[in-house]
Amino acid sequence: MGLPRYKDDAGLGDVVLSLSKLKIEGQYWDFKRQWPENKAELLHDIICLANNADGETGLLIIGIDENSGYDIYDINLHAEGRKNTQQLNDFLGSKQWAESLPSARVVPINLNSALIDVVVIEPDDAAVPYYLVQDYKEGKKSVRAGAVYTRHHDGNVSLDGTASPLETERLWRRRFGLDKTPIEKLPQLLSNPVKWHSTKSLLPFGEYGGGYCYYYEDFPEFTLVKSNDPGKDAWEHFMLASPFCHGPNWWTVRIYYHQTLLREIQGAYSDHLWIPAPCWSFLREPNAGLFEDGSCLYTFLLRARWNAFL
Structure with missing residues (x-):
């Protein structure tokens, strides 16, 4: 049957439940117990998902606790740093991107009487890879200019790393449509x-x-x-x-x-x-x-x- 994938907002709850039951993260989805307190970490997560190798809609799922068996965690219990779509796009738009910024929006959904947020990051082959041209730093964490961040299977490329040459080439090939049929x-x-x-x-x-x-x-x-x-x-x-x-x-x-x-x-x-x-x-x-x-x-x-x- 394959992995559950995003199709529309109406089916997003079923997709999140199915992914949480896998008890792993993947190329195009990432779980967080709560909104990251450090905004550089949030920016890093979004870039990695926007540059996912599969070209799928990225899902940053906030309200799933990995350390507690991937159980649902109501974000109302820890709402610090929570953003709506406008606040998230204001944050992304204030950064210095090489070209365009990722298209992201926040979709709140109710699962088992708990509220969770899903940051839906729409793919755009004509814009990848996304990267900054000016460092963004908060505290001890910094998203570096020129670094191409992506995901390795169930994890992100580290903040002090960058995608491998082959991974970067794959993103650029998507950008120019080199692997597409006519x-x-x-x-x-x-x-x-x-x-x-x-x-x-x-x-x-x-x-x-x-x-x-x-x-x-x-x-x-x-x-x-x-x-x-x-x-x-x-x-x-x-x-x-x-x-x-x-x-x-x-x-x-x-x-x-x-x-x-x-x-x-x-x-x-x-x-x-x-x-x-x-x-x-x-x-x-x-x-x-x-x-x-x-x-x-x-x-x-x-x-x-x-x-x-x-």
Whole structure:
């Protein structure tokens, strides 16, 4: 069945209970009896979980006592140093990070009539590894600038240590998507429009009407071809995003890896903005007596991603 993993806040209590029954810590979860009194220790814990080797959502579970058989410990019994999400992010945001800071939030949950806090640290492959560019010290503990902290199985890399070269390489490979398949890598490339550059179309003029072609700066084997669809003249609501849209202007975007077509996305220009055509879906109310044939009461749009650079 594998290890229990975070999916959503609704199932977080079950995940915490399952992990506590294992009576060990792991790559992406860490137990604390109470909130660390030393904030350098708290910062160190969060960085290690954000840089976990599995790329899983990190869980700093506060309210599980390792020294008492991994029993639940109500944090109300020792609430010193407790933080909510805003206080935690104010603390993280005040540090000098190399680039972005980890995305973390505090989720209080009740387990067996006891209150515990879970710091949920969302993964972001495009931001790892997280590290500081200025030391942060409190008391005798210091989070060192330039040190890449991560977790070794059930424990953190020590404050005076750093990740091994192989562990650091693995994090950087995640950052650049080097271990991903072309399909997995594609969303990361599309999220960085400034690295797409115009080039000569790889298609003959007669195929899809030629079109405009772009390649990705770091991985030029990825190309994007945008071609006009003169045979389509239907109006759709998303075209009204601009008051200067004078008529349907449909274009299709095709994304290739070498000569393999990965994605084909239809869309249209609204003034100077190319908008992918949203997918339609329907919201039904089976108990409503208004429509006996079960027709929909509402329609709504899925996938409203606007790529102004295309």
